[in-house]
Amino acid sequence: MTQSTTRQWSTEKLLLVIGMIAIVAGIAIGTSVGYAVRYEAPTTRTFYLFNSSLNFDEELWGVSHDTFSPDRITVNKADKVVIIYRNIEDKNEDHTFTMDAPYKFDAVVHVGRNETTPVVSSAPDLTSVNLHQNQTAVISFTASWGGVFQYRCIYHYPTMTGYLVVLG
Amino acid sequence: MQVPKDPAILRWSAVALIFATGLLNIYYGNSYAGFFENLWYAMGAIYVFTAAVIAANFEPRFAQPTVFGYAIFLFVLWATTALGTGAGLDTVAYVDKAIEALLVVNMALLIRNSRRPGTLS
Numbered sequence: 001m002t003q004s005t006t007r008q009w010s011t012e013k014l015l016l017v018i019g020m021i022a023i024v025a026g027i028a029i030g031t032s033v034g035y036a037v038r039y040e041a042p043t044t045r046t047f048y049l050f051n052s053s054l055n056f057d058e059e060l061w062g063v064s065h066d067t068f069s070p071d072r073i074t075v076n077k078a079d080k081v082v083i084i085y086r087n088i089e090d091k092n093e094d095h096t097f098t099m100d101a102p103y104k105f106d107a108v109v110h111v112g113r114n115e116t117t118p119v120v121s122s123a124p125d126l127t128s129v130n131l132h133q134n135q136t137a138v139i140s141f142t143a144s145w146g147g148v149f150q151y152r153c154i155y156h157y158p159t160m161t162g163y164l165v166v167l168g
Numbered sequence: 169m170q171v172p173k174d175p176a177i178l179r180w181s182a183v184a185l186i187f188a189t190g191l192l193n194i195y196y197g198n199s200y201a202g203f204f205e206n207l208w209y210a211m212g213a214i215y216v217f218t219a220a221v222i223a224a225n226f227e228p229r230f231a232q233p234t235v236f237g238y239a240i241f242l243f244v245l246w247a248t249t250a251l252g253t254g255a256g257l258d259t260v261a262y263v264d265k266a267i268e269a270l271l272v273v274n275m276a277l278l279i280r281n282s283r284r285p286g287t288l289s
Contacts, residue, residue, distance in 0.1 A: 034252020
């Protein structure tokens with residue numbers, strides 16, 4: 001735009017043009033900033049999961065005293081979830097990690113108390129994995145569906161139940 | 169309401185408003201850590217600088233419309249970001265943006281007066 005053209009503009013037209021440009025730029029950048037602040041790229045989230053026992057008499061109360069610790073796992077949609085699940089029982093008792101549909105997971109079961117010990121079994125697309133006392137399982141899946149999904153031990157249901165919360 | 173016709177009065181009231189907004193932006197950046205505080209420092213510093221430019225009456229045909237556009241831009245930027253994120257909705261921000269709205273009106277009047285034939289500032 002030449003200087004002579006600028007001079008020919010009325011003040012009202014000049015203010016209007018500047019105002020419109022400023023408003024459009026403000027909305028565009030403000031919307032982008034708002035999106036960038038809320039956006040969180042999918043990431044790998046690792047959780048350690050254990051069986052746990054509450055201190056009461058199972059026979060007296062009529063329910064299992066076993067629970068999961070933690071019993072809530074919260075992730076964003078599209079995150080890769082890795083759960084390192086340890087059966088820390090002090091007696092010979094199995095536990096499972098069983099998930100609600102539509103979720104399936106890959107699981108690698110290790111013979112010992114951590115994931116560096118030899119592998120007992122490894123399988124993809126499972127809905128349930130069984131752990132003996134002192135075994136460790138590395139469970140992995142992608143949180144592709146939003147919502148709240150149950151994970152449980154089939155031997156100690158309903159008390160040994162947890163929830164996977166997938167945001168978004 | 170009687171609108172001031174003297175460009176000098178409008179210019180100095182604009183300088184006062186620009187300077188006040190600039191200081192408030194810097195204060196906000198300092199007090200509200202965690203959300204783009206560096207951006208508030210930058211916006212405040214630019215305002216303080218432009219207050220000096222307007223006070224000096226340096227290139228008013230360029231400087232005044234620039235401040236006018238800058239004030240509208242920051243107001244809309246704040247409104248959009250605040251609506252999108254819920255951040256920046258507090259008393260300091262409201263006061264800052266109220267001053268900024270006054271500044272926009274002040275700059276519009278100043279530009280209109282400055283561009284009248286035979287006006288020097």
